[in-house]
Amino acid sequence: MNKHKKNVREVALEVLEAIEKHQSYSNLLLNQVITKNKMTGPDVGLLTEMVYGTIQRKMTLDFYLSPFIKKKLEAWVLILLRLSLYQMVYLDKIPDRAIIFEAVEIGKRKGHKGIASLVNGILRSVQRQGLPSLNEIKDPVERLSIETSHPLWLVKRWVEQFGFEKTKAMCEENLLAPVQTARVNTTLASREEVVSALTEEGYSVQPSNIIPVGIKVLQGNLVHSDVYKKGLISIQDESSMAVAYALDITENLNVLDACAAPGGKTGHIAEMLNRTGLVTALDLHPHKVKLITENANRLQLPNIESVVMDSRKAGETFKEESFDRILVDAPCSGLGVLKRKPDIKYTKSLEDIHSLSSIQQTILDEVSKLVKKDGLLVYSTCTVDKEENEQTVAQFLQRHPDFIPHPLTLPESLQALVGNDGHQLQIFPQDFGGDGFFLSCFRKKP
Template sequence: MTKKKMTVREAALHIIEMIDKQQSYSNLLLNQIIQREKITGPDVGLLTELVYGTIQRKLTLDYYLKPFLRKQPDQWVRNLLRLSIYQMVYLDKIPDRAILFEAVEIAKRRSSKGISSFVNGILRQIQRQGVPSFHSIDDPLERLSVETSHPLWLVQRWNKQFGWTKTKEMCQYNLLPPTQTARVNRMRTTKEKVIPLLEEEGFDVQPSPIIPEAIRILRGNIAHSKVYRNGLVSIQDESSMVVAYALELSPHLAVLDACAAPGGKTGHIAEKLQGTGKVTALDLHPHKIKLINKSAERLQLRNVKAKVMDSRYSSEILQPGSFDRVLVDAPCSGFGVLRRKPDIKYSKTIQDITSLSQVQQKILKESAKAVKQGGLLIYSTCTVDKEENIGTVNEFLRQQENFEAHPIHVPESLTHLVEPQANTIQILPQDFGGDGFFIAAFKKKSE
């Protein structure tokens, strides 16, 4: 007997449950279910909206739900209610009767008549009475936490690190869907040639005002384009592209990308070397090395060599002082990419930040051994946390007397964000709509 195909809302509930149970990443699960259930056309957009919207607003939805719950339901029932309330409050085009009908049908298929009556009763109450206002929350940080669905400890931490205005802007900006951006492979084409090709395929595209080789895709997923398949572009966030500028690349350099997967920065570095020199890309996992190689092959880059290696112990294998440039794009909390991976904000803790800082220090210390005298070491993260960023930089410079802070090179459009005293740049999501990103530059002193 063939298995009945999931409805879009059943698929959304399934993904949300899997994220809860397995701490799986929403973007990976979403793609898996779209392929497995053969979801196509507008349903892909709706499923994406339901999953990301419900996860992104989870704390807000729980606040809306709380006055109507006299008992704590099973987790799947709570997720079904969150999913339904998200549609009722945030999606104008779906009538309430359709939302209620679908929720009750899912509850019937999943459980007893009692559960479907419970779901129906809660949703009808909310439909009649409306959701509670945020005005009853006196503390402004707690109100911001609930209103923008960021854990209170994180809002309090950012408020100490960045102040109220930047924290509020960042929390609000994190609720907006990110714009897809791509890097044009200037080894093989130009932005001026790529934009019309994409427009012919039906994409709405504009040049990036931030990065010279970047474009912004306003409509459509460029991963499905011929232009992408033919290796003329790579999907990469504009903030992430700044890293290749900080490396101050010129032809024939030897570059080490110490934490390379999935290979976006590796490809950018190889392109900026104009096919010369050598880019050695390391990652701990063999399947991620395959991704890097596949990407280099698609882009027709011959100067990339990917190796399975744990960067915490790379000096046991790599020749000391053998690279002109070393990039450590370190594992981090990921608080700069909450628009793409909203589940991160609920799973990470202060303890995670402390333990990640220790890992970052170890990788930096180890990778520093590979830098030639007079060479550059670049440290980057996709987070906004100051302990992981400035804290790691200061500790590295304290321990490594043969390195000094180096003036950071960035595209002209971003020079106003550089901290000149620290030789670092901290990009926040609200700065230009890119990911939150941090970059620091160090130079190895000549003896």
């Protein structure tokens, strides 16, 4: 029996189905599928583009398709239509006839002739009649929601918190492909040495103008580089690199990273300590703690100790006032990383934000006891939401009169973005193309 080898579009359809059905994370699933189907070269790029693009623009695609769909479709048929329309509207290298032909073939193979002709009919009608206009949506907030494919509740919330213009810029930025950035492990090499080693390997990179140890990737995936394998770099977003600076690290400090996995910030702290002192990295899940340990070994950092522990119970293990610095990079809604994980925007709800906010408070309350007098506590999230960020900070300071706001220590380029109070920083995705991130610093009174 001749087993049909799946082409890129069929694989894309399968991935999109799995994401929708099981709410799997797109980035993890994509990597598994690429490995399983032994995909290489241009196919990997096309698959990634189609999967992310279709998820990223799902609400816009549904708006475009809705006038042409007359009855309820099976889930996979709707996904196939979205995937095909995404290519027709947003990818200019593939002719429409080829996209429609492929969609019809998949419809036949996965369903039957009836489905194939339905798919053909809908896509040809779109081609003939053109897309419905977004200007039909009169309410500007609702139009922004459909146009940039962000749920209405979220766009409304952001508009209330940050105003329409800032929200519009953020929603539009979230549709762009993320740029890979890396952090140089300065205990092993300088940024200049790493840039030249990567260039020799054939990668196109340039120094970051945001972070002194950062590198921006113009072409290629640095995970496959020898430089990465030797531990000279870590893949990390520029916004996330700001966090370790805020801890104001000097050598020989005792630091606790309370929610550490997968260990990007842990590594950065250990590098800033210049292999002195100790970073104790906690995470709830054993498989994630294993990642932190593997990362520490790759980076040749002996001053990291990773422990499986719920940071809400850290007080049961560690003595009060035993750490010079504590980082709480708290579990959050992740609304700052929608470029990298576009599926998050459709699965998160207001209830999630409320429940996360209370977990954040609990972790801060617990670990604050462990900060030495005159020590620093840094709170960070990869989200853009005042309840999880500014409100959490205000409530913490209210409950803990022994802590006071402390000015953020940051690279020069980020100082301009710090709030008027000097101890809080909200990075928006549109600020320099990094993730949305929040940072705040407190000092325990002497």
